[in-house]
Amino acid sequence: MNRRASRAPLLPRVLRLRRRPEPEVKPSRFTLRDAFAESLAGMLQRPARSALTALGTVLGVGTFVTILGLTATTSSQIDSRFNMLTATEVSVDDISAQVDEYAGPGFPEDADQRIGRLHGVRDAGVYFTVQTGPSMTVRAAPVGTAAEGGEQVDVVGASPGALRAAVPTMRQGRIFDEFHSKQALPVAVLGSGVAARLGITTLETRPAIFIGDEPFTVVGIVDNVERQANLLLSVVVPRTTAVRMWGRPKAGSDKMLIATDIGAAQQVATLAPTALRPDHPEYLKSTPPPDPKTLRSKVTSDLNQLFLLLAGICLIIGAVGIANTTLVAVLERTGEIGLRRALGARGRHITGQFLAESGALGALGGLIGTSLGTLTVLGVAVARDWTPVVHPATVATAPLIGLVTGLVAGLYPAWRAARIEPAEALRR
Numbered sequence: 268m269n270r271r272a273s274r275a276p277l278l279p280r281v282l283r284l285r286r287r288p289e290p291e292v293k294p295s296r297f298t299l300r301d302a303f304a305e306s307l308a309g310m311l312q313r314p315a316r317s318a319l320t321a322l323g324t325v326l327g328v329g330t331f332v333t334i335l336g337l338t339a340t341t342s343s344q345i346d347s348r349f350n351m352l353t354a355t356e357v358s359v360d361d362i363s364a365q366v367d368e369y370a371g372p373g374f375p376e377d378a379d380q381r382i383g384r385l386h387g388v389r390d391a392g393v394y395f396t397v398q399t400g401p402s403m404t405v406r407a408a409p410v411g412t413a414a415e416g417g418e419q420v421d422v423v424g425a426s427p428g429a430l431r432a433a434v435p436t437m438r439q440g441r442i443f444d445e446f447h448s449k450q451a452l453p454v455a456v457l458g459s460g461v462a463a464r465l466g467i468t469t470l471e472t473r474p475a476i477f478i479g480d481e482p483f484t485v486v487g488i489v490d491n492v493e494r495q496a497n498l499l500l501s502v503v504v505p506r507t508t509a510v511r512m513w514g515r516p517k518a519g520s521d522k523m524l525i526a527t528d529i530g531a532a533q534q535v536a537t538l539a540p541t542a543l544r545p546d547h548p549e550y551l552k553s554t555p556p557p558d559p560k561t562l563r564s565k566v567t568s569d570l571n572q573l574f575l576l577l578a579g580i581c582l583i584i585g586a587v588g589i590a591n592t593t594l595v596a597v598l599e600r601t602g603e604i605g606l607r608r609a610l611g612a613r614g615r616h617i618t619g620q621f622l623a624e625s626g627a628l629g630a631l632g633g634l635i636g637t638s639l640g641t642l643t644v645l646g647v648a649v650a651r652d653w654t655p656v657v658h659p660a661t662v663a664t665a666p667l668i669g670l671v672t673g674l675v676a677g678l679y680p681a682w683r684a685a686r687i688e689p690a691e692a693l694r695r
Contacts, residue, residue, distance in 0.1 A: 307627070317628060321628050321629070321631050321632035321635070322632070323584045323586070323587070323632070324586075324628070324629050324631075324632025324633060324636060324669045324672055324673065325632045325635045325636040325639065326584075326636065327579070327580075327583075327584070327632075327636065327668075327669075327672070328632060328633045328635075328636030328637055328640065328665045328666070328668055328669045329635075329636035329637070329639040329640040329643070330577060330636075330640070331636070331640065331661075331665055331668065332636065332637050332639075332640025332641060332643075332644070332657070332661055332662070332665050333640040333643045333644060334577075335657075335658065335661045336640060336641065336643075336644030336655070336656065336657040336658075336661065337643075337644055337647060339656040339657065339658060340644060340647070340648050340653055340654070340655055340656045340657075341653070354529065354532055354556050355389075355526055355527045355528065355529060355531075355532055355556070356494055356524070356525070356526060356527075356532070356556055357524075357525040357527060357532050357535050357536045357539065357553060357554065357555060357556065358522060358523065358524060358525070358553075358554045359522065359523040359525065359539050359540070359543070359551050359552065359553045359554070360519075360522055360523075360551070360552045360554070361373035361374060361518070361519050361520070361521040361522065361550065361551060362519065362549075362550065362551065362552045363518055363519070363547070363550035363551075364518035364519045365519070366547075366549050366550055367550075370518070370547070370550060372515065372518065372521065373518075373519075373521065373543075373544065373547075373550040373551050374393050374521050374523065374543060374544075374551070375543060375544065378391075378393050378523060378543055379391055379392050379393065379426050379428045381542050381543055382523065382525060382539060382542055382543060383428070384542070385535055385538055385539070385542055386531065386534075387527050387528045387530075387531025387532075387534060387535055388525060388526075388527055388528075388531070388535055389432070389526045389527060389528060390428050390429075390431040390432040390525075390526045391428050391429070391432055391523060391524065391525040391526070392425060392426035392427060392428030392429025392430065392431070392432055392506075392523065392524060393425070393426050393429060393506060393521055393522070393523045394423055394424065394425035394426065394429040394506065394521075394522060394523075394524065395423070395424055395425075395506070395509075395516040395520045395521045395522065396421055396422070396423055396424075396516075396520065397421075397422040397423070397424055397509055397513055397516075398513075398516070398517070403422070403478060403479045404418060404419055404420075404478075404479070405418050405419075405420045405422070405461070405465070405476055405477070405478050405502055406418065406465070406476065406477050407465040407466055407467060407474065407475075407476050407477075408477075418461070418464055418465065420461055420464075420500070420501065420502055421497070421500065421501040421502070422478055422501065422502050422504065422509070423498065423501045423502070423503045423504070424503075424504055424505065424506040424508070424509025424510065424516075425503050425504075425505070425506055426448060426505070426506045427442065427443060427444050427445055427447075427448055427505075429506075429523070429524050430442045430443075430456065430498075430503060431526075432494065432524045432525060432526040433492045433493065433494045433495045433498055433524065434492060434493035434494060434526070435489045435490075435491070435492045435498070436489070436490045436491040436492070437487055437488065437489060437490060438459060438462075438488045438489065438490035439469065439470045439487065439488045440456075440470045440485070440486050440487030440488060441486060441487045442456050442486075442487050442489075443456060443486055443487075443504075443505055447486075447505050447508075448505045448506065448507050448508075449507070451505060451507040451508045451510075451511045452505065452508060453481060453482060453483045453484065453504075453508060453512075454483060454484050454485075454486045454504065454505065454508075455476060455478075455483040455484070455485055455486070455502050455503065455504050456485075456486060456487045456488070456489060456502075456503045456504075457476070457485055457487070457488050457489070457502055457503075458488075458489050458498055458499035458500050458501055458502075458503075459488060459489060459490050459491070459499055460499050460500045461499075461500060461501065461502055462485075462488045467485060467488070470485060470486075470487075470488065473485075476502065478502065478504075481512055483502075483504060489503075494524065494526070495524060523539075523543075525539065532555055532556050533555050533556075536553045536554065536555035536556075537553070537555075539551070539553045540552070540553050586672050586673075586675060586676040587676070590625075590676040590677065590679060590680060604617055604684055604687050605687060605688075614685035614686070615685070617681070617684045617685045617687075618681040618682065618684065618685045619681075620681075620684075621677055621680055621681035621684050622674060622677050622678070622681045624677070625673045625674065625676055625677025625680070625681070626670055626673040626674045626677065627673070628673050629669045629670050629671070629672045629673015629674065629676065630666055630669055630670040630673060631669075632669045632672075632673070633665055633666035633667070633668060633669015633670060633672075634666050634669070636665065636669060637662055637665040637666055637669075640665070641657055641662065644657055
């Protein structure tokens with residue numbers, strides 16, 4: 268009885284011990300801070316590999332920023348070029364022979380004066396190419412016949428306004444003026460190419476050329492023109508002189524070149540046929556310049572498409588490099604992954620770890636590429652004396668592109684790492 272009595276109080280204690288709840292096991296956690304720390308440790312563990320891996324993203328993002336920056340910087344320069352040259356040039360052709368075979372010349376004798384009265388016209392003039400033959404060669408010495416020792420060169424009869432509208436840059440001398448034109452004097456202006464072929468290098472000796480058997484005094488050598496580049500390979504004489512010596516050109520050969528103020532080209536092109544021939548405006552065909560905004564947008568669009576394609580290729584190369592390096596890291600760290608899984612890390616934790624590492628590589632490459640691209644735009648703008656333009660949206664978007672590239676590149680390696688079984692990993 269005594270023994271039974273002494274054991275009886277122990278039973279409730281045993282029951283109470285068995286009824287105690289088991290301690291709660293907290294699930295493993297993997298915070299953003301942990302992911303950042305693990306990715307930083309992974310990159311610093313192999314710095315050379317990490318740098319080479321991020322190089323592709325650096326090149327891609329840098330090219331992206333450079334292209335958009337240079338495009339924005341040069342847009343004003345393209346506008347200026349188109350406005351000053353293409354958008355201020357109007358050409359008028361004589362189509363009288365196409366309209367009426369019995370019609371006379373389309374341009375009147377005072378065509379330059381009539382078109383000059385239009386508002387917005389700077390310079391204008393009529394010109395035509397003289398029909399030359401074997402006997403119309405050009406030579407610089409009066410030795411031999413016209414067909415011997417000469418050059419087959421285009422001879423252009425132009426009014427002084429046509430030469431001024433071409434905006435010539437003179438190497439030596441000057442262009443002929445209204446006095447030469449009114450008097451139909453035998454003077455000539457040579458393009459630099461023709462002067463070189465004829466051996467004329469200076470005007471100090473007052474050189475003369477012979478067109479056929481007719482002598483002409485050289486009054487100027489043109490080094491460059493902003494319009495009608497064919498004049499550099501031609502001999503230009505006054506239009507009245509050409510008509511006096513070789514007769515009027517055949518119907519449809521005359522043309523007019525008009526230089527206008529900025530913004531006046533379209534209006535001048537519309538009014539030119541009526542101003543020149545109010546009785547028969549259909550005898551003349553006026554060609555306005557293309558819209559500079561449309562032309563610029565087409566050029567800019569073509570350049571953007573080309574260089575953005577190159578930037579995309581660089582980004583793809585960078586993504587492949589990041590994916591390859593991350594996959595190699597997964598294979599090399601199989602034991603580490605198995606140990607983490609055995610200690611409670613879940614598959615999503617492993618996925619987050621490797622995605623964070625690849626994303627960090629991409630973001631780092633994006634930041635460096637953005638900096639290099641911006642510096643490139645600044646360098647080119649300073650060297651060309653332009654105003655650098657880099658849109659804030661480009662600078663803000665470029666690192667995000669690098670981050671997204673890194674995340675996309677790390678998807679497969681991270682998924683591969685999450686599927687590694689702990690037991691199999693530890694056996695390796």
